[in-house]
Amino acid sequence: MAADKRVSDLLRENGLKATKGRVEMLGLFLKAGRPLGQMQIMEMLGLKLDRASVYRTLNAFTEAGIIHMAYVNGRHRVYELPDKCSGRNCHPHFSCRSCGMTACLEGFQVRYKGNLGKGFVAERQKVLIEGLCPDCKEK
Amino acid sequence: MAADKRVSDLLRENGLKATKGRVEMLGLFLKAGRPLGQMQIMEMLGLKLDRASVYRTLNAFTEAGIIHMAYVNGRHRVYELPDKCSGRNCHPHFSCRSCGMTACLEGFQVRYKGNLGKGFVAERQKVLIEGLCPDCKEK
DNA sequence: AGCATGGATGCGACATTATTGCAATAATAA
DNA sequence: TTATTATTGCAATAATGTCGCATCCATGCT
Known part of the structure; x- marks a missing residue:
């Protein structure tokens, strides 16, 4: 192949x-x-x-x-x-707290503001948004 | 007591x-x-x-x-x-990829832009920033 | 192509984190 | 104080991941 x-x-x-x-x-x-x-x-x-x-x-x-x-x-x-991630800008994920289903959130931007502190180096971020998916929301 | x-x-x-x-x-x-x-x-x-x-x-x-x-x-x-979290706005954490040390990042704001999609409900976000702490950065 | 070699695999044993069943116990309501 | 019912402790079990070791195979060399 x-x-x-x-x-x-x-x-x-x-x-x-x-x-x-x-x-x-x-x-x-x-x-x-x-x-x-x-x-x-x-x-x-x-x-x-x-x-x-x-x-x-x-x-x-x-x-x-x-x-x-x-x-x-x-x-x-x-x-x-x-x-889909460029260095320190990984795309976030969504996770349903009820059924555990997870999905990538593309077209989703995360920005953060603030200082890590003296000497810290940020290499990448992981963002997980928790909530309910359409199916679980119904109930 | x-x-x-x-x-x-x-x-x-x-x-x-x-x-x-x-x-x-x-x-x-x-x-x-x-x-x-x-x-x-x-x-x-x-x-x-x-x-x-x-x-x-x-x-x-x-x-x-x-x-x-x-x-x-x-x-x-x-x-x-x-x-320290108000509903969907949990404060982020930092984690050193070398020694595993972790810390809360207060005075740090995270904003995200975009739509979850039809029917999804966001309840809260978890943000983890990975990188190197001052000690591990030295080496 | 054939061969040597060192990394990769399969297998079983082990480690770690977390959960469950059940009898004993303790916190609450009356 | 007593009855009721959730909670605890203990041991067993589950689930995920790692390790050691003998064998195998992908690669580089001839």
């Missing part, structure tokens, strides 16, 4: 060996276009990869900067491609 | 029985003036309460709205009084 070749190159450019599992996982992120957690990844891949490998790959991708942890939903860490 | 009486009343006003453990825990939050996690609470109370009770109490307080979960630090959930 030609797409796999591009994914492999992307991995190597970031100093990572292009193993089968990694190519599949990165392919998932590229196709999905939405945040993914370990469980979802395993299910989407048909449980072909070991749990430990998925975790290790997520960590490797994160260290390499290929993905980043978007937010924590309950006990689940959810990752995504950083392509 | 007179302070305990006030704390007990605060609990009953929120529909919670004023048990010894709850009074002590809520007292901690009121005195601390900073975010607390389960482990810190146990240590501050000298391990007098059972782990399960601390977790159940944190959940009860959260449901009652007496406290809320400020952020997740690694695997630790950290709670705080919502007194």
Whole structure:
């Protein structure tokens, strides 16, 4: 598959060996276009990869900067491609406090005003807006 | 102790029985003036309460709205009084990506612009700014 | 292409955080 | 004071994530 070749190159450019599992996982992120957690990844891949490998790959991708942890939903860490985030300006997410459904909020701008304090360096911001989704609002 | 009486009343006003453990825990939050996690609470109370009770109490307080979960630090959930948050305008936190140190950012304003979308209701926002603290910046 | 090598994988064991069931206990209302 | 009912403590269990180690395989070299 030609797409796999591009994914492999992307991995190597970031100093990572292009193993089968990694190519599949990165392919998932590229196709999905939405945040993914370990469980979802395993299910989407048909449980072909070991749990430990998925975790290790997520960590490797994160260290390499290929993905980043978007937010924590309950006990689940959810990752995504950083392509919609420019450095310290990550796009926010919405989370329903009732059903746990989460979504990216694009076209949403967050600005903050104030000083962090002497010596602090801000690298990025994570914004999570909590509330009710349309379904849960009904009840 | 007179302070305990006030704390007990605060609990009953929120529909919670004023048990010894709850009074002590809520007292901690009121005195601390900073975010607390389960482990810190146990240590501050000298391990007098059972782990399960601390977790159940944190959940009860959260449901009652007496406290809320400020952020997740690694695997630790950290709670705080919502007194510095007015509804949908919670104060942000800073977290050092190197040493894990976290702090409340008061005197910091966050504004966001955009529409959530049809039917969504925003109840509050959580903002976490990640970066380096002065100590870790040195290295 | 074949081979060497070091990183990646799979597996099981372990660590950590959080929740649950149940009997005993304590806080509230009468 | 007593009855009622929620809460606690304890142990067991769940859920998420990490680690060690033997094996495997992607890569670079010849």
